[in-house]
Amino acid sequence: MDFSIPGELGEIRAAVRELCEQFPGEYWRALEPDRYPEAFVAAPT
Amino acid sequence: MNLTADQREIVAVVREFIDRDVIPFASELEHADEYPESMVETMRELGLFGTTIPEEYGGLGLGLDTYALIVMEISRGWVTLSGILNGSFIAATMIRLHGTEEQRQHFLPRLATMELRSSFSMTEPHAGSDVQSIRTTATRDGGEYVIDGQKMWVTNGWRSGIVMLLAKTDPAADPAHTGMTGFIVEKEPETNPPGLTIPMPGLKKLGYKGVESTELVFDGFRTPAASVLGGEEGVGRGFKYFMSGIEVGRVNVAARGVGLAQAALDDAIRYAQEREAFGKKIGHHQAVQLMIAKMATRAEAARLLTIQAAQKKASGERADLEAGMAKYFATEAAQENALDCMRIHGGYGYSLEYRPERYYRDAPLLLIGEGSNEIQQLIIARRLLERSAS
Known part of the structure; x- marks a missing residue:
């Protein structure tokens, strides 16, 4: 079986990981208890 | 289970108070983090x-x-109330068992009337279960001890008038526990006295709200030498005294688990008889019945283990095995019942409008506090191995 990730999918994964790294745990904790993550949603759009 | 007439009477009075004054109001206070x-x-x-x-x-x-x-x-209504009660209970137990006669006369009557609130302080930022590695020191200076160090997770820390404090009077002692001493530290409630800072509003928590859990930062705080638990003879015996306090505390936490497991069961049964799905009450569906059966069995087994441990400890016998089993089983029962209660309530169980979310947030503390359930399992196993070796 070949479990390697095809090139395009790997690029998407890397891009998503890079995006998420810009929003560490501190960002999410600061939103608690109920603020919407405006900046995170705006970033990829 | 055979209860005496006195036991039946007092339990009935408390049950009525919980049903009337606590259950309908606890979640509202809890959400506001308001002292009850x-x-x-x-x-x-x-x-x-x-x-x-x-x-x-x-x-x-x-x-x-x-x-x-x-x-x-009490815990069937709201676990926080038992936390407030336990501060006095554990201090009273330690003073009754290990205090001097003068200390008993000075503190016990005021603890009984709650003129004096108490807290128990052993844990530090870097030392929970590993009690022997605490760093807070108490250094003799004439007729006083000077306390330096930081304590953590002190329930009732701000409102208490006495703190049962464990500190090192001989930091070089080997083994470390022989250099530890217990203190009955008197302080003015709801203030930061000289040498002691209590940051308020305290530590933020997932549950167990309504009562403060604080840090105590000692920096040159002075307490009279007479505040050593047990007097001069108590110097170096603090570890033993505090462990005896923790052992009765374990029975208390087991009892909290029973109460919480019962509350989750009660709510689940009630909701199963109200809510309808697929043309009938959900309690008529076997999937829900199976959960109710497991919840009820857990709650009942937890109750019996806890009563057995309490009776054995009350009779003066060694009861670390039984207290460990009760604490471990009853608190896991509380956690499992809280989640099953939420499952039976479905989406409403996740809503703040219903009580399961509170049970779900309060239960994990019981797994962690007063000796984590991992520690309890070690105590159980070691005790059994000791027995078979002798």
């Missing part, structure tokens, strides 16, 4: 703060087994 002043006042009027304090010191003179029954009822 009027509930505590009723508990004081009922004499609950003096449950195990001997009558000659102004208490009710009842045993640990009766106290456990009371804590089960």
Whole structure:
């Protein structure tokens, strides 16, 4: 079986990981208890 | 289970108080993180703060087994109330067992009436289960000890008038526990006295709200030498004294687990008889019945283990094995029942409008506090291995 990730999918994964790294745990904790993550949603759009 | 007439009477009174004054209001106070002043006042009027304090010191003179029954009822309403009660209970137990006669006369009557609130302080930022690695020191200076160090997770830390404090009087002692001493530290409630800072509003928590859990930062705080628990003879014996406090505390936490497991079961049964799905009450579906059966069995087994441990400890026998089993099983039962209660409530269980979310947030503390459940399992296994080796 070949479990390697095809090139395009790997690029998407890397891009998503890079995006998420810009929003560490501190960002999410600061939103608690109920603020919407405006900046995170705006970033990829 | 055979209860005496006195036990039945006091449990019935507490049950009525919980049903009438606590269950309908607890979630609202909990969500606001508000101290339950009027509930505590009723508990004081009922004499609950003096449950195990001997009558000659102004208490009710009842045993640990009766106290456990009371804590089960109280926790069925709201675990936080048992945390407030336990501060006084654990201090009273340690002073009764290990204090000097003068200390008993000075503190017990005021603990019984709740004129004096108490807290228990052993844990530090870097040391929970590993008690021997605490760093807080108490250095003798004439007729006083000077306390330096930082304590953590002190329930009732701000409102208490005495702190049962464990510190190192001989930091070089080997083994470390022989250099530890217990103190009955008197302080003015709701203030930062010289040498002691209590950051408020305290530590933020997932649950167990309504009562403060604080840090205590000692920096040159002075306490009289007479505040050593047990007097001069108590120097170097603090570890043993605090472990005895923790052991009765374990029975108390087991009882909290029973109460919480029962509350989750009660709510689940009630909701199963109200909610309809697929043309009938959900309680008529076997999937829900299976959960109810497991919840009820857990709650009942937890109750029996806890009563057994409390009775054995109350009789003066060694009960670390039984207390460990009760604490471990009853608190896991609380956690499992809380989640099953939420499952049975479906989406409403996740809503703040219903109680399961509170049970779900309160239960994990019981797994962690008063000796984590991992520590309990080690105690159980080591005790059994010791027995078979002798």
